[in-house]
Amino acid sequence: MKVVVIGGGFAGMAAGIALQERRHDVVLLERRGVLGGRATSFRDAVTGDDVDNGTHLMIGAYTATLDLVRRAGATDLLNPQENLKIEWVDDEGATVLDCPPLVAPLHLLAGLVGLRVPLRVKLQALRLGLAVRFGPTPVGLTLAEYFRRTGQGPAARRLLWDPLALAVVNESPERSAAVLFHRVYQESFLRDHRASRLVFLRRGWGVLLERLARYFEGRGGVLRRGTLVEAIEPEAGRAGGVRYVQRARQREELQTGRAPEPRLEPAEAVVSAIPAHALIPLLPEEWRGRPAFAALGRFGxxxxxxxxxxxxxxxxxxxxxxxxxxxxxxxxxxxxxxxxxxxxxxxxxxxxxxxxxxxxxxxxxxxxxxxxxxxxxxxxxxxxxxxxxxxxxxxxxxASTPELEALRPGPGTDVPGLFLAGDWTDTGLPATIEGAVRSGQRAAERVEALTGRGPGVVPDSAGPRSSSEGDAEP
Ligand SMILES: Cc1cc2nc3c(=O)[nH]c(=O)nc-3n(C[C@H](O)[C@H](O)[C@H](O)COP(=O)(O)OP(=O)(O)OC[C@H]3O[C@@H](n4cnc5c(N)ncnc54)[C@H](O)[C@@H]3O)c2cc1C
Missing domain, CATH: 3.90.660.10 (Polyamine Oxidase; Chain A, domain 2)
Incomplete structure (x- = not known):
């Protein structure tokens, strides 16, 4: 099946690769020259160092992303911790959460015991852990309210939870949806001690994305950069492809002063892997009020x-x-x-x-x-x-508020042939690389369902491989 994927961030790359692995004909269109969207990097002209658009971290619980990196043969770029270790400094010196390799969540308990915080903070932290493990999922609550209900005092919030929550959901506990923190806590701290360790990169994120692109193209995927999609084209009530312009690449092209000609890329399915606000202008007027798209404008x-x-x-x-x-x-x-x-x-x-x-x-x-x-x-x-x-x-x-959590759409839409991916779709996770990757893979599964072949990745031997494949696990 011919599929167009819009967007070369993690969601689009994950969707494109999953579809290509299933032997569809994928054309991935990215408006910028560089890949990675919100997780990218550039080479600093003065120092020669890779500079990320902002430092990104993964954790061991990023199962879909780490598996994608492995399949693309790029595990040499990963720089994982042995065990979870996070250090803070304040006016009294450094303090460290150093978790030994014990069965989860004992590793976390052991780390907590060694942390330089008051005993009552440790007891409150234990109470939160028990609430996440055995209590109800805090649907509809803000994280601040969840902290209050689980007895977290001001010191526990200041010393432990607020910095962690900010890093995890990029929103203050007063505004953010508690379910997101709850889900991350479950996936990272309660399953396996390796799930909570931090995973850095040895190079900029753009380098990893280039490796994913090489894998995608090596399997026959078509990647066009500098390609701005202007509209998703309706055809007999379904998504029939996209209209795009190829941005000028050479100075000579720019100097002609001519606007680039719009082109059409027909497809049997379109996967939109761009942020909610970027999708709205691409939709035909008559689709914008449909249930799948009605909430797009409400994503802060x-x-x-x-x-x-x-x-x-x-x-x-x-x-x-x-x-x-x-x-x-x-x-x-x-x-x-x-x-x-x-x-x-x-x-x-x-x-x-x-x-x-x-x-x-x-x-x-x-x-x-x-x-x-x-x-x-x-x-x-x-x-x-x-x-x-x-x-x-x-x-x-x-901005991950409880109200918004209820509005995040799934991968399917009520427009036949149009699918949604992106960190903002309903992944159950905060806006993260892992959420983006899972969303892309889920959208690919929905496309696959159109063919009636069912899910399943084509075995590795089915296509050309990237030269550096076969690296060890992170
Ligand atoms: C500074 C910073 C720090 C972060 N830290 C972390 C972290 O530590 N850990 C973590 O997991 N996550 C982190 N995140 C979040 C993470 O980067 C995002 O959740 C994830 O990258 C989103 O991926 P995506 O593919 O859904 O969207 P995007 O990355 O936004 O990708 C969308 C792509 O579509 C392209 N596009 C848009 N419109 C069009 C169009 N009309 N035509 C063609 N192409 C188009 C864009 O150029 C872009 O490349 C951070 C984000 C930032 C900005």
């Missing part, structure tokens, strides 16, 4: 702000550190994560749900990062900042 967006900083010496002595009481919540030593130590030290700072930080001037954001380093690292007194970059992602994730 939550920003993330990052500061990249290069220092003339090594100041931060860990790969990742929570910065308590600072505007900037986390710092990552990108050099160390990418396998390079010493000067210049490439650091990345991140602020989630950055509603207050995003409108600030670059100089203020860099100042906040510098202040955090001066507060917690004496070596910063001697250090010189060599270069900084500020990256804003105003639409980093959808």
């Amino acid at each position: 967006r939550s920003p993330i702000v990052s500061v990249e900083m290069w220092l003339d010496r090594e100041v931060v002595d860990r790969p990742m550190l929570g910065l308590r009481g600072c505007e900037i919540e986390w710092v990552f030593d990108k050099g160390r994560l990418f396998g390079r130590r010493g000067a210049p030290q490439h650091l990345a700072f991140i602020v989630s749900a950055a509603y207050r930080s995003a409108p600030k001037k670059n100089v203020e954001l860099v100042g906040a990062a510098e202040a955090a380093l001066r507060r917690y690292f004496p070596a910063m007194a001697e250090a010189k900042i060599e270069r900084t970059l500020v990256l804003r992602e105003p639409d980093a994730t959808f």
Whole structure:
């Protein structure tokens, strides 16, 4: 079957690969020259380092994503922790959640025992764990309300849950849907101790996406970059393909000043793997009021702000550190994560749900990062900042409120031949890479159902393979 996939982020790549593995004819159209959408990277022209559009983490519970990476032969790019270890620093020094390799959730309990927080916070944390394990799913509640109902006091929230929740759902507990945190807690902390460990990349995210693209194209998939889809074309009441323009690639083309000619890509099925707000203008007027699309305009967006900083010496002595009481919540030593130590030290700072930080001037954001380093690292007194970059992602994730949770659509629509994927669809997960990948794979399964062949991946031997395939498990 001929399928067009719109969008070259994780959802689109996962859908495209799943369909290609099932031997459909897939054309994947991405408006930008680079792949990855909201999880991408570029090569910094000055330092030569990979710079992510914002530091992304995976966890061991990202089963679909890690399996996709394995199938594409890209596990050499993964940099997983042995066991879950998260460190924070505050004015009293560092504290660490260091979980040994015990059966879940004993690993978490052991980590909690060693954490430098008051005993009552540990007991409250235990109570939350029991509520997640044995209590009802908190449908319709905000996370703040769930914390209140499970007896989490201000110290437990400040020291443990709020920083974790912000990182997981990119929204304050007062606004975010409790079910998302609940689901992530279950999948990561309660199943297998390896599910909770953090998985970094050894290179920028764009590099991983290129490897996925190579795998997709190696199996016969067609990938067109710089291709802006302008409309999903109706044909006899179903999705009959897309109208797109190929953006100018060469300066000479730009200099002609001519608008690119719209082209038609006919298809038997279309998978939209773009954000909700980007889908609305592509729909014909007559479809916009349909139940599957009526809520698209209600998806709010939550920003993330990052500061990249290069220092003339090594100041931060860990790969990742929570910065308590600072505007900037986390710092990552990108050099160390990418396998390079010493000067210049490439650091990345991140602020989630950055509603207050995003409108600030670059100089203020860099100042906040510098202040955090001066507060917690004496070596910063001697250090010189060599270069900084500020990256804003105003639409980093959808704003995950309880009301919105009820509106997230599934992969099917009431337009025959049109399917939805993307982190914002009803995956049960927050806006994450894993949610995006699962959504893409689920949309592919729905397309497959049209053929009546049922699910199932064509065995690896069925098509050309990428040259680096066969790496070990992460
Ligand atoms: C700074 C930042 C930090 C994050 N941190 C994490 C993290 O630590 N862990 C985690 O799991 N998740 C994290 N996320 C969230 C994660 O990046 C997203 O959930 C995920 O990448 C979404 O993938 P997607 O494919 O659904 O959408 P997108 O990545 O948005 O992909 C959509 C693609 O469609 C393309 N497109 C749009 N319109 C058109 C059109 N008309 N024609 C053709 N192409 C089009 C876009 O260019 C884009 O490439 C973070 C996000 C940001 C921004």
